[in-house]
Amino acid sequence: xxxNDTSIIAAPVLTAKDFASDQEAKWCPGCGDHAxxxxxxxxxxxxxxxPENIVILxxxxxxxxxxxxxxxxxVHGIHGRALPMATGLKVSRPELNVWVATGDGxxxxxxxxxxxxxxxxxxxxNVVLFNNEIYGLTKGQxxxxxxxxxxxxTSPSGVIDQPFNTAALTIGSGGSFFARAFDRDGxxxxxxxxxxxxxxxxxxxxxxxxxxxxxxxxxxxxxxxDNKADHTVYLEQDKPLVFGKEKNKGIILDGFTPVVVxxxxxxxxxxxxxxxxxxxxxKASILARFxxxxxxxxxxxxxxxxxxxxxxxxxxxxxxxAQIKDAQKNGFATLEELLKGESSYVIx
Amino acid sequence: xxxxxxxxRQVNVTSKTSVxxxxxGDSGDGMQLTGTxxxxxxAVHGTELNxxxxxxxxxxxxxxxxxxxxxxxxQFSSKPVYTPGARFDVxxxxxxxxxxxxxxxxxxxxxxIAGTExxxxxxxxxxxxxxxxxxxxDGTLDNYIVFPVPVxxxxxxxxxxxxxxSKEVDRCKNMFVLGxxxxxxxxxxxxxxxxxxxxxQKNIQMAEANIKAMKAGYYFGDETxxxxxxxxxxxxxxxxxxxxxxxxxxxxxxxxxxxxSKKAGLNLFLGSYPITPATEILQTLAKKKKYGVKTxxxxxxxxxxxxxxxxxxxxxxxxxNTSGPGLALKTEALGLAVILEIPLVIINVQRGxxxxxxxxxxxxxxxxxxxxxxxxxxxxxVIAARSPVDCFYTxxxxxxIAIEHMTPVICLSDGYLALSSEPWKVExxxxxxxxxxxxxxxxxxxxxxxLPYKRDDRLVRSWAIPGTKGLEHRIGGLEKQNETGNVxxxxxxHELMTKLRAEKIARIADTIPLQSIxxxxxxxxxxxxxxxxxxxxxxxxxxQALEAGQSVAHAHLRYIxxxxxxxxxxxxxxKQVLIPEMNSGQLIHLIRDTFLxxxxxxxxxxxVPFNEMEILAKITDIIKEIQ
Numbered sequence: 019x020x021x022n023d024t025s026i027i028a029a030p031v032l033t034a035k036d037f038a039s040d041q042e043a044k045w046c047p048g049c050g051d052h053a054x055x056x057x058x059x060x061x062x063x064x065x066x067x068x069p070e071n072i073v074i075l076x077x078x079x080x081x082x083x084x085x086x087x088x089x090x091x092x093v094h095g096i097h098g099r100a101l102p103m104a105t106g107l108k109v110s111r112p113e114l115n116v117w118v119a120t121g122d123g124x125x126x127x128x129x130x131x132x133x134x135x136x137x138x139x140x141x142x143x144n145v146v147l148f149n150n151e152i153y154g155l156t157k158g159q160x161x162x163x164x165x166x167x168x169x170x171x172t173s174p175s176g177v178i179d180q181p182f183n184t185a186a187l188t189i190g191s192g193g194s195f196f197a198r199a200f201d202r203d204g205x206x207x208x209x210x211x212x213x214x215x216x217x218x219x220x221x222x223x224x225x226x227x228x229x230x231x232x233x234x235x236x237x238x239x240x241x242x243x244d245n246k247a248d249h250t251v252y253l254e255q256d257k258p259l260v261f262g263k264e265k266n267k268g269i270i271l272d273g274f275t276p277v278v279v280x281x282x283x284x285x286x287x288x289x290x291x292x293x294x295x296x297x298x299x300x301k302a303s304i305l306a307r308f309x310x311x312x313x314x315x316x317x318x319x320x321x322x323x324x325x326x327x328x329x330x331x332x333x334x335x336x337x338x339x340a341q342i343k344d345a346q347k348n349g350f351a352t353l354e355e356l357l358k359g360e361s362s363y364v365i366x
Numbered sequence: 367x368x369x370x371x372x373x374x375r376q377v378n379v380t381s382k383t384s385v386x387x388x389x390x391g392d393s394g395d396g397m398q399l400t401g402t403x404x405x406x407x408x409a410v411h412g413t414e415l416n417x418x419x420x421x422x423x424x425x426x427x428x429x430x431x432x433x434x435x436x437x438x439x440x441q442f443s444s445k446p447v448y449t450p451g452a453r454f455d456v457x458x459x460x461x462x463x464x465x466x467x468x469x470x471x472x473x474x475x476x477x478x479i480a481g482t483e484x485x486x487x488x489x490x491x492x493x494x495x496x497x498x499x500x501x502x503x504d505g506t507l508d509n510y511i512v513f514p515v516p517v518x519x520x521x522x523x524x525x526x527x528x529x530x531x532s533k534e535v536d537r538c539k540n541m542f543v544l545g546x547x548x549x550x551x552x553x554x555x556x557x558x559x560x561x562x563x564x565x566x567q568k569n570i571q572m573a574e575a576n577i578k579a580m581k582a583g584y585y586f587g588d589e590t591x592x593x594x595x596x597x598x599x600x601x602x603x604x605x606x607x608x609x610x611x612x613x614x615x616x617x618x619x620x621x622x623x624x625x626x627s628k629k630a631g632l633n634l635f636l637g638s639y640p641i642t643p644a645t646e647i648l649q650t651l652a653k654k655k656k657y658g659v660k661t662x663x664x665x666x667x668x669x670x671x672x673x674x675x676x677x678x679x680x681x682x683x684x685x686x687n688t689s690g691p692g693l694a695l696k697t698e699a700l701g702l703a704v705i706l707e708i709p710l711v712i713i714n715v716q717r718g719x720x721x722x723x724x725x726x727x728x729x730x731x732x733x734x735x736x737x738x739x740x741x742x743x744x745x746x747x748v749i750a751a752r753s754p755v756d757c758f759y760t761x762x763x764x765x766x767i768a769i770e771h772m773t774p775v776i777c778l779s780d781g782y783l784a785l786s787s788e789p790w791k792v793e794x795x796x797x798x799x800x801x802x803x804x805x806x807x808x809x810x811x812x813x814x815x816x817l818p819y820k821r822d823d824r825l826v827r828s829w830a831i832p833g834t835k836g837l838e839h840r841i842g843g844l845e846k847q848n849e850t851g852n853v854x855x856x857x858x859x860h861e862l863m864t865k866l867r868a869e870k871i872a873r874i875a876d877t878i879p880l881q882s883i884x885x886x887x888x889x890x891x892x893x894x895x896x897x898x899x900x901x902x903x904x905x906x907x908x909x910q911a912l913e914a915g916q917s918v919a920h921a922h923l924r925y926i927x928x929x930x931x932x933x934x935x936x937x938x939x940x941k942q943v944l945i946p947e948m949n950s951g952q953l954i955h956l957i958r959d960t961f962l963x964x965x966x967x968x969x970x971x972x973x974v975p976f977n978e979m980e981i982l983a984k985i986t987d988i989i990k991e992i993q
Contacts, residue, residue, distance in 0.1 A: 039840065041852065070835045075676070078843075086840045086853065091832040093679055094842025096702050099672040102637070102664060106673030107832075109660055110635045111680040114832050135665035338660060345655035353628045353795040356621060356657060362611040362792055365412040365603070 034059040037069060039089045050201030050227035051080055054148060055087055057208045058117075062090075065215050067115045073107060074117045075100045077124040080155050081148035081227070084119040098129025101136040101145070105334070108141045112335040115215075116143040122163040123153050126182050130162075137193035139334040140219045146211070147224045149184060152233035170232070184224045185306035185326055189299065194219035196302070197325040201227045202241060206252075206323070213325055219333050240321055253305070253324030258291035261320050268292075269319070276304055276319055294324075302327035377588070378597035379552060384443035385601060386451025387547070390468050391460025391484070392429050393422060393436040396540035400458075401438025403544055403558045408442040409612045409789050410557050412603030415442045416902065417787045418450035418975075421726060430484075430492035435467045444604045448753070448902030450786070452977030456550075458543055460484050460517070463493035465501060474509050477596070479546065481517035481539070513592055517542050524582035528575045538579035545583025550593070552600045555580060609792040615783030616643070618757035618790070619713050620650035623685050624657050625758075626765030630801035632683040636661045637673035639692060642725045643781040644715035647687040667695035671712070675699060678708045681805060681831035683765055685711040689781075690719045690732050697739050700774060702843050704744040704867065707819075707827050709768035709775075713761060716780040718973040727973030728781035730898050731949040736776040737927060737956065743864050745871040747771070748927040750778040752901035755790045757783055760924055766801045771874055772826050778926075780948070782899040782975045805829050809836030818851035824877075825870035872928050881930035886912055886919025891992050892985060893940035895965070897923040897953055900946055900976050907981035916989050926956065934961045941992050944968060946981055 037059045045051045062072065072090035076082035078097035085092030095103050100118045108116045125133050125147050136143075152170065153159040159172040163184065167176040188196040195217045199210040207225065214221035226237040235241075239249045251261040251269065259269040266281045268291040279286055295301060305326050308319040389404070391397045398419055405417045417440040427434035441451040456477040459465035461484025472478070483489075485502050501507055502514050521539040528535060541562075548555055559577050566573035587593055613621070627634035638648040638661065652661045660677075664670040671686040678684035688696060693714045703710045716732045718724025732739075736748045747767050751760035757779055764777035806828040809816050818839045819827050830837040839851060847854035848862055885908050886893075896904045901922050908920040921936060923929070937943055937957070943965035945954045951967040958964065968984050970976055 041840075068835075069838050071833055073679075073832045076842075085842070088840075089838055091838050092840035092842075093676075093706070094840065094844060095672070095675075096698055096843055099668060099699065102669035102672040103676035103679075105669075106635060106637055106662065106676030106684070107680045108676075109662060109673070110633060110677035110682040110684075111832065114680065131665055132669055135669070342655045342658060342660070346658070350658070351656040353625060356624055356628070356654075357793045357795060358609065359611045359613075359621070359792070361406075362609050363410040364609050365410075365605045365607055 032063040032068070034063060037062045037089050039087050041086045043087045044083065045080060046231055048230040049080070050150065050225075050229070051084070051148060053201045053204060054081075054146065054207065054225055054227060055084060057204055057211055058084070058088070058146070061208050061211045061215065064212055065115070071113070072115045072117065074119060075104045075107070076119040077129060078155070079121040079124045079153075081119050081121040082124060098124050098127070098132060100124070101129060101132040104143045105136060105139065105141045108143055109335045109338060112142070112339060118143060118145045120145060120147050122147065122149045122151060122161045122184075126162045126184065126187070134187070134191040137188055137191040137220055137222065140192075140194050140331055141334040142218050143220055144214050145220060145222045147184065147222060148227040149224050150227045150229040150233055151181075151236050152229050154229050154232055158232035164233075168233075183306060183309055184222075185309065186303070188222045189303055189306055189327055193222055193327075194329045194331045195221035195325070196224070196306075196327045197221070198224045198226070198323050200237070200240060200323060201225055210324070213328075217328055219329075219331055249320055251320040251322050253294045253322055253326065255294060255296055255325075258288045258293050260288060260291065271304070274304065276308070278319060296325050296328040299327060299329070377593070379600050380597055381600050381602060383445060383601070384441060384447065384451075385456065385551070385599065386439065386441040386454040387456045387458070388437055388439045388454040388468055388471070389458045389543070390435060390437040390464035391458070391481070391540070392463070393424075393426055393434045394429060395436070395460045396537065397436045397438050397460070400540045400544045401440060403561065404547060405440050405787065406561070406612065407548065407553050407557045408440075408551075408601070409610065411553060412605040413442040413601050414445060414447045414604065415440060415612070415787075415789055416447045416450050418782065419785050428492070430461060430463055430489050432463045432467050432493060435464050437464070437468060442601055444602045448905045449975075449978060452903075452979045458547070460539075460543070461493070462489045462495060462501065466493050466495070472510065476510055478507060478510050478512045479543070480512060480514050481543070482514045483516060483518040485514075511596065515546070515586070515592070520582060520586060521579050524579055525575050528578065529571060530575050534572070535575065538576050541576045541579040542583035542586070545580035546587050548580075549584045549587030550598055552598050555584060605789065606791075610789045611792055612787050613754055613758070613790050614646065614785055614787045615751065615754040615757040615779050616646035616715070616785070617650050618754055619687070619761045619777075619779060620647045620654070622758045622761035623651065623683070623711065623765060624654050624659055625798060626762050626801060627659070627683040628657070629795075629798055630683055630765070630769050630803045632681065632769075632803055634659045635674060635677035635682040635684045637664050637670040637677065637684070637686050638662070639664050639667045639670045639688070641667070641689045641692045643717055643784045644687045644689045644692070644713065646784065647713060647715075667692040668699060671696040671699040671703075671710075674710055675703055675706070675708065678703075678710050679706070679831070681829070683709070683711075683769065685713065685765075687713040687715065689715045689717045689725075690735070691722065693732060693735060693739070698741070700746065701740050701742060701744050703774035704740070704746060705843055705846070706841055707772045707867075708829070709772055711761070711764045711768050711775055711777060713764075713777045713779060715784045716778060724973040726781060728783075728899060728975060729948050729971065729973060730780060730900070731952070731971070732778065733926070733949065733952040734955075736778055743868065745868045745927070747773060747775045747871055747874055748778065749775065749924050750898045750926055751783055752898060752922055752924070754783055754786050754788050756901075758790070758793070762798065763924070766799060767874060769801055769803055770826070770877075771824065771870065772829060773871065778898060780899050803829075805831055806834065806837055808834055811836065817849045819846055820849045821866070821870070824873050825866055875928040875931050878925050878928075878930060880932045881921060881923070881936055883936070884920045884922050885909065887917060888919070889939040890917035890919055891941050891989055892916075892918045892944060893937065893942075894918065894920045894944045894946065894981070894985065895923065895937070895953070895957070896920070896946060897926060898948075900948065903976040903978045903981050904946060906978035907985060910978065910982050911985045916985065918985055918989065923953070926953070929960060937961055937963060942966060942988055944984060944988055946970070946976055946984070948976065
């Protein structure tokens with residue numbers, strides 16, 4: 019059959035159900051992981067990739083059980099190591115669509131080294147980081163993203179470690195894509211997952227994911243309709259940073275300092291505001307720092323959601339493939355040549 | 367007419383069977399290059415050859431000190447040689463530290479060629495000689511034949527019009543010595559001239575200076591009266607006709623992985639992190655891109671092996687290479703590879719431990735770790751290479767077992783094999799055993815569901831790689847249900863799976879060759895049972911014991927887990943079994959455990975390989991006791 023023949027056979031239309039495995043998800047009722055799993059199933063049919071060409075890898079933790087629930091290929095690996103596994107797979111099989119499901123402990127604590135190195139290498143994989151700011155599977159110890167002061171079973175007097183800032187860490191590591199989404203905002207999450215999937219390079223999506231058992235309501239400030247509008251800003255390419263219930267607040271850049279302004283009071287219009295540009299790494303770096311401020315402080319900044327940064331950069335596997343092609347430009351080397359080597363000699 | 371024929375004086379040439387030479391000097395003196403060039407020349411000449419470089423772990427230890435001494439030992443011979451020589455016959459000592467560090471291993475009556483500039487007051491002090499003492503003058507070396515040669519001065523004279531800086535000129539002194547040794551052993555200069563011309567392609571001045579220094583050394587031998595009594599030597603070539611190459615153990619491992627991938631029809635992926643003395647495997651494979659080899663220098667040892675597990679899941683021949691501390695870091699991932707039941711080759715180039723230990727020195731002390739160093743019950747085949755060339759065949763075999771039995775395999779080498787070299791008659795692709803790769807074929811929707819942990823009669827599961835329709839499946843580190851591979855915490859299932867994983871490895875014994883006797887009678891007083899790099903020393907010692915009429919045989923294990931099926935029977939054919947190991951006794955535990963016998967152990971844990979004299983002495987002692 020020629021290539022032309024295959025093109026006229028319409029691929030069957032897949033639905034979210036086609037991506038559901040026969041295993042029942044064993045997360046707690048009300049866990050944000052269920053919502054993320056659902057959106058991942060929803061987005062898969064939109065990618066135009068058939069299930070046999072998708073591989074989902076994971077480490078250890080609640081979120082790392084995700085591969086079992088998807089009807090794709092998958093490996094549930096060891097703690098913190100999904101990223102190098104994904105790199106090895108992608109490098110050897112660049113045509114596959116590779117995803118990693120990980121959590122704040124898996125990616126940023128035990129797997130921290132792999133996290134930074136994978137980002138700088140930029141293999142074309144999609145990393146979904148479930149951040150619940152707690153260790154769920156081991157029952158409630160603080161994580162590297164837990165807020166200072168959080169009382170947990172291993173921090174009875176409150177956490178004293180400064181938490182990681184996932185966005186700043188991603189950008190600082192040379193990552194080519196960072197976006198943030200929220201488990202409860204299904205439709206938006208789905209759109210972000212799709213953006214991440216279409217990004218060529220390592221895409222890092224941090225999902226604020228609620229753990230109802232050990233760290234319930236950690237993200238409540240961004241969740242309830244009352245709070246949400248005043249505490250979040252949704253990033254849109256080429257659009258000014260506007261937020262608030264009345265859409266009357268904005269952000270301007272005063273030098274390198276982001277400042278919240280009241281559009282009604284200060285005689286400013288939206289054209290005076292910071293305009294979002296995903297390609298601008300400096301602005302993305304400043305956006306990443308928005309998470310550092312407390313909601314009750316005077317320097318309060320709303321929490322950004324959406325694509326902070328997306329840059330086109332050569333992927334690791336493409337660069338390696340190019341080197342191999344270059345080495346083979348004068349033809350493939352044979353087993354005979356290999357065994358003979360380059361410095362053989364003849365004894366007569 | 368070649369330059370080397372331009373002799374001006376008749377000097378007596380004596381034929382010898384074997385010579386062991388040590389080139390020793392400061393790390394900055396270029397002794398490794400000198401030794402390598404000498405080895406290449408004798409190899410091309412057609413003599414048998416075995417080499418062993420010995421250098422400090424510091425890149426530049428303080429110049430002139432014992433810690434900074436770098437050596438390259440080689441034995442070349444008209445008959446097969448399996449070691450670089452228990453002791454050397456000739457020592458080139460570029461400085462007093464080199465002499466002091468190595469004199470104990472020079473045969474009494476051996477030849478010393480001493481670079482006199484390295485024996486000045488400063489160097490003598492750095493080497494730790496007492497004030498006023500100079501071994502070249504004070505009678506210390508009366509039992510040896512000493513040739514003091516002002517190497518530096520003669521090199522400077524030869525290169526006074528080279529236009530090079532004095533530092534550059536001085537660096538050519540190793541070539542002067544090389545030329546002198548070529549003269550002494552009636553060897554041609556052409557091979558090294560070609561090498562120098564290639565190496566300094568972009569710096570013709572430097573190439574010419576090095577060549578000139580080498581020729582100056584050669585003519586010095588010719589012209590000086592110094593060697594009139596000694597004369598020159600000739601080691602007759604004996605190699606059979608054919609095409610040869612010289613390989614180190616590490617190079618052989620790298621070639622074997624590539625060859626195995628070709629034979630298996632797979633792409634090769636190596637995930638690795640640099641570690642002495644295993645790094646050359648990564649370096650060699652990084653240069654094999656024209657064979658489609660993909661190497662990945664990971665951020666750490668763990669990422670090295672885990673990336674390989676990812677590649678193996680994707681259908682590559684995947685490997686990782688390391689040394690002891692690195693293997694320790696990889697052990698959690700080894701457990702994953704065992705439970706996933708995917709092919710993976712782990713090459714462990716052993717070095718002295720524990721911890722950082724002796725990074726540049728060999729030891730066989732990771733056998734227990736290879737056998738047992740995992741959490742849970744995680745059996746894995748363990749095989750070991752015996753010589754630099756055998757690193758090829760053993761690594762190739764590791765790949766075959768991994769692919770055909772869907773299991774990680776540990777292939778043991780050590781720092782001695784890794785860096786030693788010997789000539790290898792170039793292998794024909796047709797002589798390599800076939801490696802049967804069987805990917806699970808596509809499944810039609812109407813067919814029964816795919817069962818990832820269904821096994822064949824060898825208990826091997828199928829390799830179903832992503833991209834294959836109908837085989838989508840999820841596997842992982844959690845215990846699996848038999849056949850389906852679904853997560854299962856069922857108690858009976860866990861016990862069943864534990865047994866199946868062990869039995870699968872045990873059944874590999876059905877497919878490997880029976881153990882053979884390398885040398886000696888099939889029944890007798892003593893069997894020397896070895897594994898790994900002690901092969902050469904044991905082989906040579908047993909040959910000598912047999913010549914002396916002793917009832918002794920030698921068997922050398924490649925397969926340590928599982929053991930060859932007939933090993934127990936072989937062990938029963940001798941009154942006693944001797945197990946020499948470069949550790950405090952590890953194989954001996956396995957042998958005692960498996961066969962309930964009481965062999966004699968002989969451990970050496972000095973970061974230095976066994977030599978044949980030590981083993982011969984032990985054999986003689988034991989046989990005396992038996993009789």
